[in-house]
Amino acid sequence: MKVFVAGHRGMVGGEIARQLVARGDDVVTRTRAELDLLDQAGVRAFMASERPDAVILAAAKVGGIHANNTYPAQFVFENLMMECNVVHEAYSAGVERLLFLGSSCIYPREAAQPIREDSLLTGTLEATNEPYAVAKIAGIKLCESYNRQYGTDYRSVMPTNLYGPGDNFHRENSHVLPALLRRFHEAVREGLEDVIIWGSGTPRREFLHVEDMAAGSLFVLDLDKHTYMANTDPMLSHINVGYGEDVTINELAHLIANVVGFQGRIRFDSGKPDGTMRKLMDISRLEAMGWKASISLDQGVRQTYRWFLENHAGLREA
Structure with missing residues:
Protein backbone atom coordinates (compact mmCIF):
# COMPACT_ATOMS: atom_id res chain seq x y z
CA MET A 1 0.00 0.00 0.00
CA LYS A 2 1.26 3.46 -0.91
CA VAL A 3 0.79 5.76 2.09
CA PHE A 4 1.48 9.49 2.32
CA VAL A 5 2.42 10.41 5.89
CA ALA A 6 1.96 14.16 6.38
CA GLY A 7 4.06 15.26 9.33
CA HIS A 8 6.68 12.51 9.20
CA ARG A 9 9.21 14.71 11.01
CA GLY A 10 6.99 14.97 14.05
CA MET A 11 7.07 12.52 16.92
CA VAL A 12 3.90 10.63 15.97
CA GLY A 13 4.23 10.91 12.20
CA GLY A 14 7.81 9.72 12.36
CA GLU A 15 6.91 6.64 14.38
CA ILE A 16 3.96 5.86 12.09
CA ALA A 17 6.26 6.11 9.07
CA ARG A 18 8.81 3.78 10.72
CA GLN A 19 6.16 1.19 11.51
CA LEU A 20 4.76 1.39 7.98
CA VAL A 21 8.21 0.84 6.48
CA ALA A 22 8.86 -2.05 8.87
CA ARG A 23 5.77 -3.87 7.66
CA GLY A 24 6.59 -3.31 3.99
CA ASP A 25 4.36 -0.43 2.91
CA ASP A 26 5.47 2.15 0.35
CA VAL A 27 5.77 5.32 2.43
CA VAL A 28 5.72 8.74 0.77
CA THR A 29 6.95 11.76 2.73
CA ARG A 30 7.75 15.40 2.07
CA THR A 31 9.51 17.99 4.21
CA ARG A 32 7.86 21.38 4.66
CA ALA A 33 10.44 22.85 2.27
CA GLU A 34 9.34 20.31 -0.35
CA LEU A 35 5.60 20.59 0.30
CA ASP A 36 3.98 23.34 2.38
CA LEU A 37 0.64 21.96 3.52
CA LEU A 38 -0.62 25.55 3.87
CA ASP A 39 -0.31 25.89 0.09
CA GLN A 40 -3.46 24.45 -1.48
CA ALA A 41 -2.14 24.50 -5.04
CA GLY A 42 1.02 22.71 -3.95
CA VAL A 43 -0.95 20.04 -2.09
CA ARG A 44 -3.23 19.61 -5.10
CA ALA A 45 -0.28 19.07 -7.46
CA PHE A 46 1.34 16.62 -5.03
CA MET A 47 -1.79 14.50 -4.59
CA ALA A 48 -2.45 14.43 -8.32
CA SER A 49 1.12 13.34 -9.02
CA GLU A 50 1.62 10.77 -6.24
CA ARG A 51 -1.90 9.26 -6.07
CA PRO A 52 -1.41 7.55 -2.68
CA ASP A 53 -3.69 4.71 -1.65
CA ALA A 54 -4.05 6.23 1.81
CA VAL A 55 -3.14 9.43 3.63
CA ILE A 56 -2.24 9.82 7.30
CA LEU A 57 -2.59 13.41 8.46
CA ALA A 58 -0.25 13.67 11.45
CA ALA A 59 1.00 17.17 10.61
CA ALA A 60 -0.06 19.89 13.05
CA LYS A 61 1.13 22.96 14.86
CA VAL A 62 1.34 21.80 18.47
CA GLY A 63 2.49 23.05 21.87
CA GLY A 64 1.66 23.33 25.55
CA ILE A 65 -0.31 25.93 27.54
CA HIS A 66 2.28 28.68 27.09
CA ALA A 67 2.53 28.19 23.33
CA ASN A 68 -1.27 28.08 22.92
CA ASN A 69 -1.66 31.30 24.91
CA THR A 70 1.13 33.04 22.98
CA TYR A 71 0.26 32.00 19.42
CA PRO A 72 -3.54 31.39 19.31
CA ALA A 73 -4.02 32.79 15.79
CA GLN A 74 -1.27 30.60 14.37
CA PHE A 75 -2.64 27.52 16.12
CA VAL A 76 -6.13 27.88 14.68
CA PHE A 77 -5.15 29.16 11.23
CA GLU A 78 -2.35 26.75 10.40
CA ASN A 79 -4.17 23.67 11.63
CA LEU A 80 -7.37 24.57 9.80
CA MET A 81 -5.51 25.24 6.57
CA MET A 82 -3.52 22.00 6.70
CA GLU A 83 -6.64 19.94 7.37
CA CYS A 84 -8.70 21.57 4.64
CA ASN A 85 -5.96 21.32 2.04
CA VAL A 86 -4.99 17.72 2.73
CA VAL A 87 -8.51 16.33 3.11
CA HIS A 88 -9.99 18.12 0.11
CA GLU A 89 -7.09 17.47 -2.23
CA ALA A 90 -6.92 13.83 -1.15
CA TYR A 91 -10.58 13.52 -2.12
CA SER A 92 -9.98 15.34 -5.41
CA ALA A 93 -7.16 12.91 -6.25
CA GLY A 94 -9.37 9.88 -5.56
CA VAL A 95 -7.83 8.85 -2.22
CA GLU A 96 -10.53 6.76 -0.56
CA ARG A 97 -8.91 6.17 2.85
CA LEU A 98 -7.49 8.84 5.14
CA LEU A 99 -6.61 8.87 8.84
CA PHE A 100 -6.78 12.19 10.69
CA LEU A 101 -4.97 12.54 14.03
CA GLY A 102 -6.71 14.80 16.52
CA SER A 103 -6.27 15.45 20.23
CA SER A 104 -8.07 14.83 23.53
CA CYS A 105 -8.41 18.62 23.93
CA ILE A 106 -11.42 18.46 21.57
CA TYR A 107 -13.58 17.44 24.53
CA PRO A 108 -15.33 19.82 26.93
CA ARG A 109 -13.41 20.97 29.98
CA GLU A 110 -16.02 19.44 32.31
CA ALA A 111 -16.68 16.26 30.34
CA ALA A 112 -17.62 13.22 32.42
CA GLN A 113 -14.66 10.93 33.11
CA PRO A 114 -13.52 8.80 31.43
CA ILE A 115 -14.30 10.80 28.31
CA ARG A 116 -16.48 9.05 25.74
CA GLU A 117 -16.44 9.93 22.05
CA ASP A 118 -20.02 11.19 22.27
CA SER A 119 -18.91 13.94 24.67
CA LEU A 120 -17.80 15.97 21.66
CA LEU A 121 -19.55 19.37 21.38
CA THR A 122 -21.50 18.90 24.62
CA GLY A 123 -19.83 21.68 26.62
CA THR A 124 -17.29 24.48 26.90
CA LEU A 125 -13.69 23.81 25.85
CA GLU A 126 -10.64 24.44 28.02
CA ALA A 127 -9.76 28.09 27.38
CA THR A 128 -5.99 27.61 27.38
CA ASN A 129 -6.01 25.59 24.15
CA GLU A 130 -9.37 26.48 22.58
CA PRO A 131 -8.01 27.62 19.17
CA TYR A 132 -6.15 24.34 18.68
CA ALA A 133 -9.14 22.33 19.88
CA VAL A 134 -11.53 24.14 17.54
CA ALA A 135 -9.25 23.36 14.60
CA LYS A 136 -9.10 19.69 15.54
CA ILE A 137 -12.89 19.49 15.91
CA ALA A 138 -13.17 21.01 12.46
CA GLY A 139 -10.85 18.28 11.14
CA ILE A 140 -13.09 15.55 12.54
CA LYS A 141 -16.19 17.13 11.05
CA LEU A 142 -14.40 17.65 7.75
CA CYS A 143 -13.71 13.92 7.51
CA GLU A 144 -17.26 13.03 8.56
CA SER A 145 -18.75 15.45 6.03
CA TYR A 146 -16.71 14.08 3.12
CA ASN A 147 -17.76 10.56 4.10
CA ARG A 148 -21.42 11.54 4.17
CA GLN A 149 -21.40 13.49 0.92
CA TYR A 150 -18.84 11.63 -1.18
CA GLY A 151 -18.72 8.13 0.30
CA THR A 152 -15.05 8.36 1.27
CA ASP A 153 -13.52 6.33 4.10
CA TYR A 154 -11.91 9.07 6.19
CA ARG A 155 -11.30 8.16 9.83
CA SER A 156 -10.15 10.09 12.90
CA VAL A 157 -8.29 8.99 16.01
CA MET A 158 -8.12 11.08 19.17
CA PRO A 159 -4.98 10.39 21.20
CA THR A 160 -4.53 11.23 24.83
CA ASN A 161 -1.32 13.02 25.93
CA LEU A 162 1.59 11.54 23.97
CA TYR A 163 5.29 11.22 24.80
CA GLY A 164 8.35 9.29 23.76
CA PRO A 165 11.43 9.41 21.52
CA GLY A 166 11.30 12.37 19.17
CA ASP A 167 9.34 14.54 21.60
CA ASN A 168 9.75 18.31 21.88
CA PHE A 169 11.87 19.27 24.90
CA HIS A 170 11.76 23.05 24.41
CA ARG A 171 11.84 25.02 27.67
CA GLU A 172 8.60 26.91 27.00
CA ASN A 173 6.74 25.22 24.12
CA SER A 174 6.78 21.57 25.20
CA HIS A 175 4.09 19.48 26.86
CA VAL A 176 4.18 18.57 30.52
CA LEU A 177 6.01 15.22 30.46
CA PRO A 178 8.99 16.21 28.28
CA ALA A 179 9.13 19.60 30.00
CA LEU A 180 9.43 17.94 33.41
CA LEU A 181 11.93 15.38 32.15
CA ARG A 182 14.21 18.14 30.89
CA ARG A 183 13.73 20.27 34.01
CA PHE A 184 14.66 17.44 36.38
CA HIS A 185 17.61 16.46 34.19
CA GLU A 186 18.97 20.00 34.30
CA ALA A 187 18.30 20.24 38.05
CA VAL A 188 20.50 17.17 38.61
CA ARG A 189 23.17 18.49 36.26
CA GLU A 190 23.22 21.89 37.96
CA GLY A 191 22.96 20.55 41.52
CA LEU A 192 19.68 22.33 42.31
CA GLU A 193 17.89 21.59 45.56
CA ASP A 194 14.41 22.60 44.36
CA VAL A 195 12.30 22.15 41.24
CA ILE A 196 9.23 24.38 40.96
CA ILE A 197 6.36 23.16 38.78
CA TRP A 198 3.44 25.18 37.44
CA GLY A 199 0.06 24.55 39.04
CA SER A 200 -1.13 22.69 42.11
CA GLY A 201 0.02 19.22 41.06
CA THR A 202 -3.50 17.83 41.48
CA PRO A 203 -4.72 17.64 37.85
CA ARG A 204 -4.78 14.12 36.48
CA ARG A 205 -3.37 13.23 33.08
CA GLU A 206 -3.21 10.08 30.97
CA PHE A 207 -0.07 9.42 28.93
CA LEU A 208 0.37 7.17 25.90
CA HIS A 209 3.74 6.19 24.47
CA VAL A 210 4.23 7.22 20.84
CA GLU A 211 4.96 3.64 19.75
CA ASP A 212 1.58 2.58 21.12
CA MET A 213 -0.08 5.55 19.44
CA ALA A 214 1.41 4.66 16.08
CA ALA A 215 0.40 1.02 16.45
CA GLY A 216 -3.13 1.99 17.47
CA SER A 217 -3.43 4.41 14.57
CA LEU A 218 -2.39 1.79 12.02
CA PHE A 219 -4.77 -0.69 13.63
CA VAL A 220 -7.64 1.74 12.98
CA LEU A 221 -6.41 2.51 9.46
CA ASP A 222 -6.26 -1.19 8.61
CA LEU A 223 -9.72 -2.12 9.86
CA ASP A 224 -11.96 -3.24 7.04
CA LYS A 225 -14.76 -0.79 6.35
CA HIS A 226 -17.49 -3.09 7.65
CA THR A 227 -15.78 -3.55 11.03
CA TYR A 228 -14.99 0.14 11.33
CA MET A 229 -18.50 1.27 10.44
CA ALA A 230 -20.03 -1.30 12.79
CA ASN A 231 -18.23 0.34 15.70
CA THR A 232 -18.71 3.98 14.70
CA ASP A 233 -21.40 6.28 13.35
CA PRO A 234 -21.38 8.61 10.34
CA MET A 235 -21.95 11.51 12.75
CA LEU A 236 -19.51 10.23 15.38
CA SER A 237 -16.67 8.57 13.51
CA HIS A 238 -13.68 9.42 15.69
CA ILE A 239 -12.09 6.87 18.01
CA ASN A 240 -10.24 7.52 21.26
CA VAL A 241 -6.73 6.11 21.62
CA GLY A 242 -5.34 6.04 25.14
CA TYR A 243 -3.65 3.99 27.84
CA GLY A 244 -6.73 3.69 30.04
CA GLU A 245 -5.16 4.94 33.30
CA ASP A 246 -4.11 8.38 34.56
CA VAL A 247 -1.84 9.91 37.21
CA THR A 248 -1.67 13.27 38.98
CA ILE A 249 0.96 15.78 37.89
CA ASN A 250 2.44 15.33 41.36
CA GLU A 251 2.75 11.57 40.80
CA LEU A 252 4.22 12.15 37.35
CA ALA A 253 6.79 14.58 38.75
CA HIS A 254 7.96 12.10 41.37
CA LEU A 255 8.11 9.28 38.82
CA ILE A 256 10.28 11.40 36.50
CA ALA A 257 12.45 12.62 39.40
CA ASN A 258 13.09 8.99 40.34
CA VAL A 259 13.99 8.01 36.77
CA VAL A 260 16.33 10.99 36.35
CA GLY A 261 17.86 10.70 39.82
CA PHE A 262 16.72 14.02 41.31
CA GLN A 263 16.69 13.87 45.12
CA GLY A 264 15.78 17.46 45.99
CA ARG A 265 12.45 19.09 46.82
CA ILE A 266 9.54 19.28 44.40
CA ARG A 267 7.37 22.36 44.88
CA PHE A 268 4.22 23.48 43.07
CA ASP A 269 3.32 27.07 42.15
CA SER A 270 -0.45 27.10 42.64
CA GLY A 271 -0.57 30.65 41.27
CA LYS A 272 -0.02 29.26 37.79
CA PRO A 273 -2.85 27.68 35.74
CA ASP A 274 -3.63 24.00 36.07
CA GLY A 275 -5.56 23.60 32.85
CA THR A 276 -8.22 20.90 32.73
CA MET A 277 -8.37 19.05 36.05
CA ARG A 278 -8.72 15.60 34.50
CA LYS A 279 -8.56 14.09 31.02
CA LEU A 280 -8.91 10.32 30.95
CA MET A 281 -10.06 8.78 27.70
CA ASP A 282 -12.72 6.09 27.49
CA ILE A 295 3.88 0.25 27.24
CA SER A 296 3.57 1.26 30.92
CA LEU A 297 4.28 4.85 32.00
CA ASP A 298 7.35 3.88 34.03
CA GLN A 299 8.74 1.78 31.16
CA GLY A 300 8.00 4.52 28.66
CA VAL A 301 9.53 7.33 30.71
CA ARG A 302 12.72 5.32 31.20
CA GLN A 303 12.97 4.65 27.47
CA THR A 304 12.27 8.31 26.68
CA TYR A 305 14.94 9.48 29.10
CA ARG A 306 17.50 7.18 27.49
CA TRP A 307 16.59 8.70 24.13
CA PHE A 308 16.88 12.20 25.61
CA LEU A 309 20.36 11.46 26.98
CA GLU A 310 21.48 10.23 23.57
CA ASN A 311 20.04 13.16 21.65
CA HIS A 312 19.44 16.24 23.81
CA ALA A 313 21.28 15.98 27.12
CA GLY A 314 23.51 18.94 26.31
CA LEU A 315 20.72 21.12 24.94
CA ARG A 316 21.00 24.67 26.27
CA GLU A 317 19.71 27.08 23.66
CA ALA A 318 15.99 26.17 23.68
Missing part, protein backbone atom coordinates in the same frame (compact mmCIF):
# COMPACT_ATOMS: atom_id res chain seq x y z
CA ILE A 283 -11.01 3.55 25.22
CA SER A 284 -13.71 0.89 25.34
CA ARG A 285 -14.61 1.25 21.64
CA LEU A 286 -11.04 0.63 20.50
CA GLU A 287 -10.60 -2.23 22.95
CA ALA A 288 -13.81 -3.80 21.63
CA MET A 289 -12.27 -3.70 18.16
CA GLY A 290 -9.26 -5.64 19.45
CA TRP A 291 -6.46 -3.20 20.35
CA LYS A 292 -4.92 -2.09 23.66
CA ALA A 293 -1.74 -0.18 24.59
CA SER A 294 1.14 -2.18 26.05
Whole structure:
Protein backbone atom coordinates (compact mmCIF):
# COMPACT_ATOMS: atom_id res chain seq x y z
CA MET A 1 0.00 0.00 0.00
CA LYS A 2 1.26 3.46 -0.91
CA VAL A 3 0.79 5.76 2.09
CA PHE A 4 1.48 9.49 2.32
CA VAL A 5 2.42 10.41 5.89
CA ALA A 6 1.96 14.16 6.38
CA GLY A 7 4.06 15.26 9.33
CA HIS A 8 6.68 12.51 9.20
CA ARG A 9 9.21 14.71 11.01
CA GLY A 10 6.99 14.97 14.05
CA MET A 11 7.07 12.52 16.92
CA VAL A 12 3.90 10.63 15.97
CA GLY A 13 4.23 10.91 12.20
CA GLY A 14 7.81 9.72 12.36
CA GLU A 15 6.91 6.64 14.38
CA ILE A 16 3.96 5.86 12.09
CA ALA A 17 6.26 6.11 9.07
CA ARG A 18 8.81 3.78 10.72
CA GLN A 19 6.16 1.19 11.51
CA LEU A 20 4.76 1.39 7.98
CA VAL A 21 8.21 0.84 6.48
CA ALA A 22 8.86 -2.05 8.87
CA ARG A 23 5.77 -3.87 7.66
CA GLY A 24 6.59 -3.31 3.99
CA ASP A 25 4.36 -0.43 2.91
CA ASP A 26 5.47 2.15 0.35
CA VAL A 27 5.77 5.32 2.43
CA VAL A 28 5.72 8.74 0.77
CA THR A 29 6.95 11.76 2.73
CA ARG A 30 7.75 15.40 2.07
CA THR A 31 9.51 17.99 4.21
CA ARG A 32 7.86 21.38 4.66
CA ALA A 33 10.44 22.85 2.27
CA GLU A 34 9.34 20.31 -0.35
CA LEU A 35 5.60 20.59 0.30
CA ASP A 36 3.98 23.34 2.38
CA LEU A 37 0.64 21.96 3.52
CA LEU A 38 -0.62 25.55 3.87
CA ASP A 39 -0.31 25.89 0.09
CA GLN A 40 -3.46 24.45 -1.48
CA ALA A 41 -2.14 24.50 -5.04
CA GLY A 42 1.02 22.71 -3.95
CA VAL A 43 -0.95 20.04 -2.09
CA ARG A 44 -3.23 19.61 -5.10
CA ALA A 45 -0.28 19.07 -7.46
CA PHE A 46 1.34 16.62 -5.03
CA MET A 47 -1.79 14.50 -4.59
CA ALA A 48 -2.45 14.43 -8.32
CA SER A 49 1.12 13.34 -9.02
CA GLU A 50 1.62 10.77 -6.24
CA ARG A 51 -1.90 9.26 -6.07
CA PRO A 52 -1.41 7.55 -2.68
CA ASP A 53 -3.69 4.71 -1.65
CA ALA A 54 -4.05 6.23 1.81
CA VAL A 55 -3.14 9.43 3.63
CA ILE A 56 -2.24 9.82 7.30
CA LEU A 57 -2.59 13.41 8.46
CA ALA A 58 -0.25 13.67 11.45
CA ALA A 59 1.00 17.17 10.61
CA ALA A 60 -0.06 19.89 13.05
CA LYS A 61 1.13 22.96 14.86
CA VAL A 62 1.34 21.80 18.47
CA GLY A 63 2.49 23.05 21.87
CA GLY A 64 1.66 23.33 25.55
CA ILE A 65 -0.31 25.93 27.54
CA HIS A 66 2.28 28.68 27.09
CA ALA A 67 2.53 28.19 23.33
CA ASN A 68 -1.27 28.08 22.92
CA ASN A 69 -1.66 31.30 24.91
CA THR A 70 1.13 33.04 22.98
CA TYR A 71 0.26 32.00 19.42
CA PRO A 72 -3.54 31.39 19.31
CA ALA A 73 -4.02 32.79 15.79
CA GLN A 74 -1.27 30.60 14.37
CA PHE A 75 -2.64 27.52 16.12
CA VAL A 76 -6.13 27.88 14.68
CA PHE A 77 -5.15 29.16 11.23
CA GLU A 78 -2.35 26.75 10.40
CA ASN A 79 -4.17 23.67 11.63
CA LEU A 80 -7.37 24.57 9.80
CA MET A 81 -5.51 25.24 6.57
CA MET A 82 -3.52 22.00 6.70
CA GLU A 83 -6.64 19.94 7.37
CA CYS A 84 -8.70 21.57 4.64
CA ASN A 85 -5.96 21.32 2.04
CA VAL A 86 -4.99 17.72 2.73
CA VAL A 87 -8.51 16.33 3.11
CA HIS A 88 -9.99 18.12 0.11
CA GLU A 89 -7.09 17.47 -2.23
CA ALA A 90 -6.92 13.83 -1.15
CA TYR A 91 -10.58 13.52 -2.12
CA SER A 92 -9.98 15.34 -5.41
CA ALA A 93 -7.16 12.91 -6.25
CA GLY A 94 -9.37 9.88 -5.56
CA VAL A 95 -7.83 8.85 -2.22
CA GLU A 96 -10.53 6.76 -0.56
CA ARG A 97 -8.91 6.17 2.85
CA LEU A 98 -7.49 8.84 5.14
CA LEU A 99 -6.61 8.87 8.84
CA PHE A 100 -6.78 12.19 10.69
CA LEU A 101 -4.97 12.54 14.03
CA GLY A 102 -6.71 14.80 16.52
CA SER A 103 -6.27 15.45 20.23
CA SER A 104 -8.07 14.83 23.53
CA CYS A 105 -8.41 18.62 23.93
CA ILE A 106 -11.42 18.46 21.57
CA TYR A 107 -13.58 17.44 24.53
CA PRO A 108 -15.33 19.82 26.93
CA ARG A 109 -13.41 20.97 29.98
CA GLU A 110 -16.02 19.44 32.31
CA ALA A 111 -16.68 16.26 30.34
CA ALA A 112 -17.62 13.22 32.42
CA GLN A 113 -14.66 10.93 33.11
CA PRO A 114 -13.52 8.80 31.43
CA ILE A 115 -14.30 10.80 28.31
CA ARG A 116 -16.48 9.05 25.74
CA GLU A 117 -16.44 9.93 22.05
CA ASP A 118 -20.02 11.19 22.27
CA SER A 119 -18.91 13.94 24.67
CA LEU A 120 -17.80 15.97 21.66
CA LEU A 121 -19.55 19.37 21.38
CA THR A 122 -21.50 18.90 24.62
CA GLY A 123 -19.83 21.68 26.62
CA THR A 124 -17.29 24.48 26.90
CA LEU A 125 -13.69 23.81 25.85
CA GLU A 126 -10.64 24.44 28.02
CA ALA A 127 -9.76 28.09 27.38
CA THR A 128 -5.99 27.61 27.38
CA ASN A 129 -6.01 25.59 24.15
CA GLU A 130 -9.37 26.48 22.58
CA PRO A 131 -8.01 27.62 19.17
CA TYR A 132 -6.15 24.34 18.68
CA ALA A 133 -9.14 22.33 19.88
CA VAL A 134 -11.53 24.14 17.54
CA ALA A 135 -9.25 23.36 14.60
CA LYS A 136 -9.10 19.69 15.54
CA ILE A 137 -12.89 19.49 15.91
CA ALA A 138 -13.17 21.01 12.46
CA GLY A 139 -10.85 18.28 11.14
CA ILE A 140 -13.09 15.55 12.54
CA LYS A 141 -16.19 17.13 11.05
CA LEU A 142 -14.40 17.65 7.75
CA CYS A 143 -13.71 13.92 7.51
CA GLU A 144 -17.26 13.03 8.56
CA SER A 145 -18.75 15.45 6.03
CA TYR A 146 -16.71 14.08 3.12
CA ASN A 147 -17.76 10.56 4.10
CA ARG A 148 -21.42 11.54 4.17
CA GLN A 149 -21.40 13.49 0.92
CA TYR A 150 -18.84 11.63 -1.18
CA GLY A 151 -18.72 8.13 0.30
CA THR A 152 -15.05 8.36 1.27
CA ASP A 153 -13.52 6.33 4.10
CA TYR A 154 -11.91 9.07 6.19
CA ARG A 155 -11.30 8.16 9.83
CA SER A 156 -10.15 10.09 12.90
CA VAL A 157 -8.29 8.99 16.01
CA MET A 158 -8.12 11.08 19.17
CA PRO A 159 -4.98 10.39 21.20
CA THR A 160 -4.53 11.23 24.83
CA ASN A 161 -1.32 13.02 25.93
CA LEU A 162 1.59 11.54 23.97
CA TYR A 163 5.29 11.22 24.80
CA GLY A 164 8.35 9.29 23.76
CA PRO A 165 11.43 9.41 21.52
CA GLY A 166 11.30 12.37 19.17
CA ASP A 167 9.34 14.54 21.60
CA ASN A 168 9.75 18.31 21.88
CA PHE A 169 11.87 19.27 24.90
CA HIS A 170 11.76 23.05 24.41
CA ARG A 171 11.84 25.02 27.67
CA GLU A 172 8.60 26.91 27.00
CA ASN A 173 6.74 25.22 24.12
CA SER A 174 6.78 21.57 25.20
CA HIS A 175 4.09 19.48 26.86
CA VAL A 176 4.18 18.57 30.52
CA LEU A 177 6.01 15.22 30.46
CA PRO A 178 8.99 16.21 28.28
CA ALA A 179 9.13 19.60 30.00
CA LEU A 180 9.43 17.94 33.41
CA LEU A 181 11.93 15.38 32.15
CA ARG A 182 14.21 18.14 30.89
CA ARG A 183 13.73 20.27 34.01
CA PHE A 184 14.66 17.44 36.38
CA HIS A 185 17.61 16.46 34.19
CA GLU A 186 18.97 20.00 34.30
CA ALA A 187 18.30 20.24 38.05
CA VAL A 188 20.50 17.17 38.61
CA ARG A 189 23.17 18.49 36.26
CA GLU A 190 23.22 21.89 37.96
CA GLY A 191 22.96 20.55 41.52
CA LEU A 192 19.68 22.33 42.31
CA GLU A 193 17.89 21.59 45.56
CA ASP A 194 14.41 22.60 44.36
CA VAL A 195 12.30 22.15 41.24
CA ILE A 196 9.23 24.38 40.96
CA ILE A 197 6.36 23.16 38.78
CA TRP A 198 3.44 25.18 37.44
CA GLY A 199 0.06 24.55 39.04
CA SER A 200 -1.13 22.69 42.11
CA GLY A 201 0.02 19.22 41.06
CA THR A 202 -3.50 17.83 41.48
CA PRO A 203 -4.72 17.64 37.85
CA ARG A 204 -4.78 14.12 36.48
CA ARG A 205 -3.37 13.23 33.08
CA GLU A 206 -3.21 10.08 30.97
CA PHE A 207 -0.07 9.42 28.93
CA LEU A 208 0.37 7.17 25.90
CA HIS A 209 3.74 6.19 24.47
CA VAL A 210 4.23 7.22 20.84
CA GLU A 211 4.96 3.64 19.75
CA ASP A 212 1.58 2.58 21.12
CA MET A 213 -0.08 5.55 19.44
CA ALA A 214 1.41 4.66 16.08
CA ALA A 215 0.40 1.02 16.45
CA GLY A 216 -3.13 1.99 17.47
CA SER A 217 -3.43 4.41 14.57
CA LEU A 218 -2.39 1.79 12.02
CA PHE A 219 -4.77 -0.69 13.63
CA VAL A 220 -7.64 1.74 12.98
CA LEU A 221 -6.41 2.51 9.46
CA ASP A 222 -6.26 -1.19 8.61
CA LEU A 223 -9.72 -2.12 9.86
CA ASP A 224 -11.96 -3.24 7.04
CA LYS A 225 -14.76 -0.79 6.35
CA HIS A 226 -17.49 -3.09 7.65
CA THR A 227 -15.78 -3.55 11.03
CA TYR A 228 -14.99 0.14 11.33
CA MET A 229 -18.50 1.27 10.44
CA ALA A 230 -20.03 -1.30 12.79
CA ASN A 231 -18.23 0.34 15.70
CA THR A 232 -18.71 3.98 14.70
CA ASP A 233 -21.40 6.28 13.35
CA PRO A 234 -21.38 8.61 10.34
CA MET A 235 -21.95 11.51 12.75
CA LEU A 236 -19.51 10.23 15.38
CA SER A 237 -16.67 8.57 13.51
CA HIS A 238 -13.68 9.42 15.69
CA ILE A 239 -12.09 6.87 18.01
CA ASN A 240 -10.24 7.52 21.26
CA VAL A 241 -6.73 6.11 21.62
CA GLY A 242 -5.34 6.04 25.14
CA TYR A 243 -3.65 3.99 27.84
CA GLY A 244 -6.73 3.69 30.04
CA GLU A 245 -5.16 4.94 33.30
CA ASP A 246 -4.11 8.38 34.56
CA VAL A 247 -1.84 9.91 37.21
CA THR A 248 -1.67 13.27 38.98
CA ILE A 249 0.96 15.78 37.89
CA ASN A 250 2.44 15.33 41.36
CA GLU A 251 2.75 11.57 40.80
CA LEU A 252 4.22 12.15 37.35
CA ALA A 253 6.79 14.58 38.75
CA HIS A 254 7.96 12.10 41.37
CA LEU A 255 8.11 9.28 38.82
CA ILE A 256 10.28 11.40 36.50
CA ALA A 257 12.45 12.62 39.40
CA ASN A 258 13.09 8.99 40.34
CA VAL A 259 13.99 8.01 36.77
CA VAL A 260 16.33 10.99 36.35
CA GLY A 261 17.86 10.70 39.82
CA PHE A 262 16.72 14.02 41.31
CA GLN A 263 16.69 13.87 45.12
CA GLY A 264 15.78 17.46 45.99
CA ARG A 265 12.45 19.09 46.82
CA ILE A 266 9.54 19.28 44.40
CA ARG A 267 7.37 22.36 44.88
CA PHE A 268 4.22 23.48 43.07
CA ASP A 269 3.32 27.07 42.15
CA SER A 270 -0.45 27.10 42.64
CA GLY A 271 -0.57 30.65 41.27
CA LYS A 272 -0.02 29.26 37.79
CA PRO A 273 -2.85 27.68 35.74
CA ASP A 274 -3.63 24.00 36.07
CA GLY A 275 -5.56 23.60 32.85
CA THR A 276 -8.22 20.90 32.73
CA MET A 277 -8.37 19.05 36.05
CA ARG A 278 -8.72 15.60 34.50
CA LYS A 279 -8.56 14.09 31.02
CA LEU A 280 -8.91 10.32 30.95
CA MET A 281 -10.06 8.78 27.70
CA ASP A 282 -12.72 6.09 27.49
CA ILE A 283 -11.01 3.55 25.22
CA SER A 284 -13.71 0.89 25.34
CA ARG A 285 -14.61 1.25 21.64
CA LEU A 286 -11.04 0.63 20.50
CA GLU A 287 -10.60 -2.23 22.95
CA ALA A 288 -13.81 -3.80 21.63
CA MET A 289 -12.27 -3.70 18.16
CA GLY A 290 -9.26 -5.64 19.45
CA TRP A 291 -6.46 -3.20 20.35
CA LYS A 292 -4.92 -2.09 23.66
CA ALA A 293 -1.74 -0.18 24.59
CA SER A 294 1.14 -2.18 26.05
CA ILE A 295 3.88 0.25 27.24
CA SER A 296 3.57 1.26 30.92
CA LEU A 297 4.28 4.85 32.00
CA ASP A 298 7.35 3.88 34.03
CA GLN A 299 8.74 1.78 31.16
CA GLY A 300 8.00 4.52 28.66
CA VAL A 301 9.53 7.33 30.71
CA ARG A 302 12.72 5.32 31.20
CA GLN A 303 12.97 4.65 27.47
CA THR A 304 12.27 8.31 26.68
CA TYR A 305 14.94 9.48 29.10
CA ARG A 306 17.50 7.18 27.49
CA TRP A 307 16.59 8.70 24.13
CA PHE A 308 16.88 12.20 25.61
CA LEU A 309 20.36 11.46 26.98
CA GLU A 310 21.48 10.23 23.57
CA ASN A 311 20.04 13.16 21.65
CA HIS A 312 19.44 16.24 23.81
CA ALA A 313 21.28 15.98 27.12
CA GLY A 314 23.51 18.94 26.31
CA LEU A 315 20.72 21.12 24.94
CA ARG A 316 21.00 24.67 26.27
CA GLU A 317 19.71 27.08 23.66
CA ALA A 318 15.99 26.17 23.68
